[in-house]
Amino acid sequence: MTRQGASAKEVLGGSGAVLEEEVGRAEAAGRMGRAVILVEGVSDQLAIEVLARRHSRRLQDEGIEVIPTAGVSNLGRFLELLGPDGHDVELAGLCDQREQPRVRQALEEAGIAEPGAPLDRFGFFTCVRDLEDELIRGQGPARMLALLETHGDMRRFRSFQSQPAQRHKTIEDQFRRWLGNHKIRYARLMTEALDLDRVPSPLESVLSRLE
Numbered sequence: 075m076t077r078q079g080a081s082a083k084e085v086l087g088g089s090g091a092v093l094e095e096e097v098g099r100a101e102a103a104g105r106m107g108r109a110v111i112l113v114e115g116v117s118d119q120l121a122i123e124v125l126a127r128r129h130s131r132r133l134q135d136e137g138i139e140v141i142p143t144a145g146v147s148n149l150g151r152f153l154e155l156l157g158p159d160g161h162d163v164e165l166a167g168l169c170d171q172r173e174q175p176r177v178r179q180a181l182e183e184a185g186i187a188e189p190g191a192p193l194d195r196f197g198f199f200t201c202v203r204d205l206e207d208e209l210i211r212g213q214g215p216a217r218m219l220a221l222l223e224t225h226g227d228m229r230r231f232r233s234f235q236s237q238p239a240q241r242h243k244t245i246e247d248q249f250r251r252w253l254g255n256h257k258i259r260y261a262r263l264m265t266e267a268l269d270l271d272r273v274p275s276p277l278e279s280v281l282s283r284l285e
Contacts, residue, residue: 090116090258091142100152103139104161109284111140112167117261118205124265146173153184166197166283170204197283199276208274209264210249
C-alpha cells in the first residue's frame with residue numbers, strides 16, 4: 075500500500091509508512107509541541123485512531139499525533155527528533171515483544187529510559203507478539219470468522235487454511251499469517267468490531283498514557 079506520490083522503494087518493511095513523509099510529520103508535531111504516539115506501521119496507527127474515536131476522543135484536537143516510524147529500525151531517528159535532545163515533547167508508543175530489546179536500546183540512547191526499568195514506565199507498551207495477535211485474541215475465533223464473512227474474505231481465508239503449510243497451525247496462527255497481507259485494512263475493521271471490554275491492554279494503555 076504505497077501512498078500517493080511515493081515510490082515502492084520508499085515504503086519500508088511492508089509497514090505502509092513512508093519514512094521521509096513521517097519524519098516530516100514528526101518535525102511539524104515537534105515544532106508545535108504536540109504529544110506523539112510512535113508506532114511501527116500504519117496498521118498500528120489506524121487501530122489507535124479508531125479506538126480513540128470509539129472513546130469519543132479527537133486526538134488531533136487534543137494535540138496528539140500518531141506517527142508510524144516505517145519500521146522499528148527507524149525509531150532512534152524519531153526519538154532524536156522528538157526526545158529530550160530534540161523538541162522534547164511528550165511521547166508514548168507501542169512495540170512488538172520481539173522488538174523490545176531494540177526499542178529499549180533506542181529509548182536509553184535517547185535519554186528517555188533508564189537501564190533495566192520497565193518500558194511502560196516511559197509510555198511504551200508491549201504487545202505479546204504484535205498488535206494483530208492482540209486484536210485476534212480480543213475478537214476470538216468465532217467473531218474473526220464472522221468479520222471475514224462480512225467483508226467478503228471467507229472463501230479466500232478457507233482456501234488459505236487448506237494450504238499444506240497452514241493445516242497444522244491453530245486457527246489463531248492462521249488468522250495472524252493471513253492478515254500479513256491484509257493487516258492495514260483489518261486493523262481498522264478489527265478495532266471497530268471489538269467489544270470495548272476486550273480491548274487489548276497495550277492499545278488501551280497507550281491511549282490512556284496521553285489523556
